[in-house]
Amino acid sequence: MKTPAVIKLVTAGAKDRKQFxxxxxxxxxxxxxxLMLPGFAGHATISLFSRIFILAVFGxxxxxxxxxxxxxxxxxxxxxxxxxxxxxxxxxxxxxxPGTLLLAVIVTVVYCSAAAFIMGKIAFRGGGVIACAMITLxxxxxxRHLAETWRDVTMGADGLTFPIxxxxxxxxxxxxxxxxxxxxxxxxxxxxxxxPTGRVLLAIRENEQRAIFLGYNTTTYKMISLQVGGISAxxxxxxxxxxxxxxxxxxxxxxxxxxxxxxxxxxxxGTLYGAIVGTAFVxxxxxxxxxxxxxxxxxxxxxxxxxxxxxxxxxxxxxxIVGAYRQLADLLSSxxxxxxx
Amino acid sequence: xxxFVMLLVNGLAEGALIFLMAAGLSVILGLMGIVNFSHGTMFxxxxxxxxxxxxxxxxxSLSLLLAMVVGFLMGLIFERFFIRPVYGKVTAQILITLxxxxxxxxxxxxxxxxxxxxxxxxxxxxxxxVMGSIIISKYRVFLIVIGIVVALGIHALITRTRIGMIIRAxxxxxxxxQALGIDIRRYFSLVFAxxxxxxxxxxxxxxxxxxxxxxxxxISNQVLAFIVVVIGGMGSFIxxxxxxxFLGLTGALVAWYFPPAAGVVSVLLMALVLAFRPTGLFGxxxxx
Numbered sequence: 001m002k003t004p005a006v007i008k009l010v011t012a013g014a015k016d017r018k019q020f021x022x023x024x025x026x027x028x029x030x031x032x033x034x035l036m037l038p039g040f041a042g043h044a045t046i047s048l049f050s051r052i053f054i055l056a057v058f059g060x061x062x063x064x065x066x067x068x069x070x071x072x073x074x075x076x077x078x079x080x081x082x083x084x085x086x087x088x089x090x091x092x093x094x095x096x097x098p099g100t101l102l103l104a105v106i107v108t109v110v111y112c113s114a115a116a117f118i119m120g121k122i123a124f125r126g127g128g129v130i131a132c133a134m135i136t137l138x139x140x141x142x143x144r145h146l147a148e149t150w151r152d153v154t155m156g157a158d159g160l161t162f163p164i165x166x167x168x169x170x171x172x173x174x175x176x177x178x179x180x181x182x183x184x185x186x187x188x189x190x191x192x193x194x195x196p197t198g199r200v201l202l203a204i205r206e207n208e209q210r211a212i213f214l215g216y217n218t219t220t221y222k223m224i225s226l227q228v229g230g231i232s233a234x235x236x237x238x239x240x241x242x243x244x245x246x247x248x249x250x251x252x253x254x255x256x257x258x259x260x261x262x263x264x265x266x267x268x269x270g271t272l273y274g275a276i277v278g279t280a281f282v283x284x285x286x287x288x289x290x291x292x293x294x295x296x297x298x299x300x301x302x303x304x305x306x307x308x309x310x311x312x313x314x315x316x317x318x319x320x321i322v323g324a325y326r327q328l329a330d331l332l333s334s335x336x337x338x339x340x341x
Numbered sequence: 342x343x344x345f346v347m348l349l350v351n352g353l354a355e356g357a358l359i360f361l362m363a364a365g366l367s368v369i370l371g372l373m374g375i376v377n378f379s380h381g382t383m384f385x386x387x388x389x390x391x392x393x394x395x396x397x398x399x400x401x402s403l404s405l406l407l408a409m410v411v412g413f414l415m416g417l418i419f420e421r422f423f424i425r426p427v428y429g430k431v432t433a434q435i436l437i438t439l440x441x442x443x444x445x446x447x448x449x450x451x452x453x454x455x456x457x458x459x460x461x462x463x464x465x466x467x468x469x470x471v472m473g474s475i476i477i478s479k480y481r482v483f484l485i486v487i488g489i490v491v492a493l494g495i496h497a498l499i500t501r502t503r504i505g506m507i508i509r510a511x512x513x514x515x516x517x518x519q520a521l522g523i524d525i526r527r528y529f530s531l532v533f534a535x536x537x538x539x540x541x542x543x544x545x546x547x548x549x550x551x552x553x554x555x556x557x558x559x560i561s562n563q564v565l566a567f568i569v570v571v572i573g574g575m576g577s578f579i580x581x582x583x584x585x586x587f588l589g590l591t592g593a594l595v596a597w598y599f600p601p602a603a604g605v606v607s608v609l610l611m612a613l614v615l616a617f618r619p620t621g622l623f624g625x626x627x628x629x
């Protein structure tokens with residue numbers, strides 16, 4: 001049974017507080033575990049977790065668009081891949097120093113902001129989710145194509161190997177940088193989605209027509225959402241450059257975008273944390289599947305399994321893992337209330 | 342003059358191929374309000390099964406037929422089991438067709454390996470005609486002829502037959518068609534599978550032109566088809582025909598005179614059209 005809206009509104013405070021306490025407890029336990037993890041885990045695990053932290057930010061940046069604004073951007077890899085490429089090219093052309101990293105961050109932010117502006121101007125013009133998805137897919141493919149043909153700078157399909165600043169070379173230390181990056185981005189993005197602007201984005205997702213009638217210029221808000229999503233994705237791309245020290249055009253493909261889409265769907269869209277859960281889930285299973293490649297070569301094609309999981313999730317569990325958890329929690333709490341009554 | 346003829350033939354042949362994909366995409370969008378992101382996957386499968394068949398039997402027409410059948414069956418299965426549960430949910434449709442794209446592209450890599458396979462033109466279509474200084478590839482002329490035949494065929498189907506009448510009525514108002522006692526869902530399946538079969542044939546015809554088949558070709562051609570649909574106006578059949586020719590010709594021109602821009606010209610065209618006519622050249626309102 002659905003709770004009437006008024007009751008929801010009245011009980012929202014108490015429920016929020018309860019959720020907040022539960023959420024903080026989970027976050028604290030998770031943070032403690034992650035801080036101590038390097039103490040007992042091997043190098044491979046540490047690298048895997050650094051990867052999860054960085055890709056989780058990419059997933060969250062996608063969730064800002066998909067989950068909070070209802071925009072399906074199929075060219076999102078442009079931001080991520082460009083971040084990696086820009087950092088790599090700068091490290092290669094200039095010195096791999098912390099100063100260059102700062103420069104790379106600034107250049108990435110400016111670049112992603114400009115790219116988001118152009119992308120939004122074109123994609124939000126046709127109107128509708130469908131047109132936006134088709135146009136962003138086309139734009140993304142074009143950027144990939146450019147990166148592949150502009151061999152002087154990007155090295156084309158061979159990929160770009162580059163040095164990184166000395167202070168980021170230690171895997172253990174980098175683990176903590178990546179964790180810090182994730183925590184900072186969670187704080188920033190959480191503030192953004194809870195801000196008045198974030199609320200308008202939710203309104204657009206729920207019913208764009210109504211948001212327009214309320215007097216909001218929805219296109220402007222979608223542009224803001226794309227800016228935030230794009231820049232966060234670009235920054236995670238820079239971090240990814242520090243992790244892998246390598247960039248190739250794979251990072252710009254639709255597959256890279258779909259990976260972000262996959263983790264947000266599996267984890268739960270419109271939850272922000274869903275992207276983290278989803279990324280961890282997908283990366284850990286992928287890691288496990290790859291260890292099975294000696295059993296049968298089909299396990300190297302892990303996307304086959306993920307694509308199938310993804311389809312099943314869209315069909316049968318549209319709220320994802322976090323969504324399902326929340327539903328379960330709601331169900332349990334309402335049962336408890338019934339018992340008390 | 343000779344350059345002009347060559348570019349015309351190249352551009353029209355390219356346009357005919359894009360059209361085979363865009364036509365299905367556009368009619369599906371117009372009738373069902375669905376963008377099929379797995380359309381490129383049908384194209385891909387068409388390419389692979391035709392190469393497989395050609396190396397097994399050496400018959401080009403048989404390989405085209407197999408591509409068509411496989412595309413049609415995939416379309417039927419996709420529509421029945423994956424699209425039908427999410428009718429009316431635009432976002433879920435996009436997501437589910439993307440998921441199908443991932444799985445079936447990956448399946449191609451499992452079945453035929455991740456490296457490109459070579460594809461050859463059948464002997465009677467290989468080679469060129471030489472007229473003075475003009476050299477024309479036979480295969481490209483063949484593509485143009487196929488494109489024209491298919492376009493006229495679909496046009497006749499839509500304007501002259503009872504099925505076409507129901508489809509046109511369905512584009513305007515599916516509820517009304519349903520109320521008149523016609524099971525519109527059967528026509529949805531038919532159109533979806535038909536569009537898939539066209540895309541698969543497009544893939545089968547594309548492969549001999551470029552000489553190889555690889556797992557990334559579905560998505561890159563799907564992008565072109567999307568651009569055509571956006572340029573032509575979403576859901577407009579005429580628009581997709583005109584858009585395909587337009588894109589094919591400009592592509593050929595730019596590739597000849599200014600190769601570095603070949604990759605971006607399609608998107609620039611799309612951006613220009615959207616800037617001045619957001620609904621596309623032959624704009625139809627998209628059902629949402």
